[in-house]
Amino acid sequence: MTAVLTPKLPPAPALPRRWLGPVLAALAIAALAPTLSPYLGDLVVKVMILAIFALSLELLVGMTGLVSLGHAAFFGIGAYATVLGSPEGGGNLAALMPLAMGSAAGYALFVGALSLRTKGVYFIMVTLAFAQMAYFVFHDTRFGGGSDGIYLYVRPRLGPLDLEQRLHLFYLVLAALAATYGLLATLRRSRFGAALAGIRVNEQRMRAAGFPTYGYKLAAFVIAGALAGLAGFLVAARDGVVNPEMLSWHGSGEVLLMIILGGLGHLRGAVLGAVAFTLLKELLSTQALVGPLADHWQLTLGLAIIGFVAWLPKGLIGLAARVSPKGGA
């Protein structure tokens, strides 16, 4: 009974507890990096890049309520900008990363300005169609090497940081992920984030309250595009090759899948979804684990998703919340 009478706790300290988990996780990954085998190291890098990509879409889908099915276009454009912008002897990271993010943001501004005129189902399909348009530009013209794609001969560098080295790339990706997460977490707590949440819940009311909702949505769309471009930059720097399939709608579908799998409305959900999806795909296509079914991983993955939709509508975060009511971010 005393609990009722206790006065409310004072406001949280400067670095609140909710930062503790993500920061500790990042530090743990950073500490473990040198000990990982090349296979594990590559897998972790892959997951982290996908997590950035997923987080960028979470800003649209989870935070603003805009379901885009063309997000891979910005990812692919970021990657292409990196390769096309690199001089033969290797480019400067400090120039290429902003170039990749800027190109993706530029296309996002164009796509967003047009597609945000539509709503709901239309929006889903219009973003999809615009992504296809970008796909065909790279696929059908010689501009980006056509359907074969193009190679990046020397990876970007900046001072002592040289992405030709595995560990350097690892830490850059980790830093990018941490920065993306931090940026989105800050946005969420800001006035801007609150406005986006308001738009997601009831756009009409927000407009009536005097918010220029179109501008807010467009800003979110452009930021999400730039962050997807960042993920694209990292992939180009990792693989040293880009091809039009990076922009294909399968990619857009997969990243949407990740954030739904993780649980919408939570930044942790997006990261969790990227981890779960990549691991699931990796497991289902490993011969040693599933035997001959490994060749048909699409079938098992498809069935797994169907089961997931049927029984876990709230995502993995929802599962955690069901196990312990205090769980979830």
Place this chain on the structure above:
Amino acid sequence: MDVATFLVQCLNSVQYGLLLFLVASGLTLIFGIMGVINLAHGSFYMLGAYLAFSLAPAFGDQFLLMLATGVLLSAVFGYLLEWAFFSFLYQREHLQQVLMTYALILVFEELRSILVGNDVHGVKVPPWLDGSFSLGGLMSYPWYRLFASAACVLLAVALYLVVNRTRLGMMIRAGASNRDMVRGLGIDVTRLYRIVFAGGVALAALAGMIAAPMSSVYPGMGGSVLIVCFVVVVIGGIGSITGALIASLLVGFVDTFGKVFFAELSGMGIYVLMAIILIWRPEGLLGRKT
């Protein structure tokens, strides 16, 4: 470009547009009535093409009988599919439907690869439609393509009559304009959904079967058709069959003539068309304002 070439390109445009219409009409109805974004709709087109490929040897010359059998099979398939995978999705968000239908694509593609393999196949044009007729000069046009256009026109008319002149059509139109009201009026919506879905699947499969002898039958053929049909549906306005027809023809012409004039950038043409129309009318040509 001389007159005969122009004529051939026009015929090609119309034929491609009409074929798109068969797939897109089902898509737009499923959207409009059930509110489901069916990403797997392209797979039904693929299903039809592969049905044609596997049924053709058994039916030999009986091409029309084969089409009828294929339509029946795919309608039953669609009916069962709706019952198993879609019936519980209507109350959910769009996202869940996107997820489910995306998963179905994966499953269908993999089943196809297990059952038929990953090779590109051809389907023979039936002997009574083989050959082509002259259009004057050196130009000629294959009979089968003309048959395909005629069949599509016939189907479009039939669809129009069903939707506008029958009791079922009335329910469909009512469902497209206000789902909840239809339910409120005591119409068995579950059954209506199942019929519409089965019909959409059958139409898409029929389009696939008709297209099979003209294009080859290949893995992933559903995906490309699906995206083009999305464009058609968006241009035409969701839930509008007339809109889908106009948009299909428009897309057919833009795509065909785009290939003639701007071979390099032809893939983009229809998306540019869509962008222009959306700037002008965000709800599509015949869509209702939301």
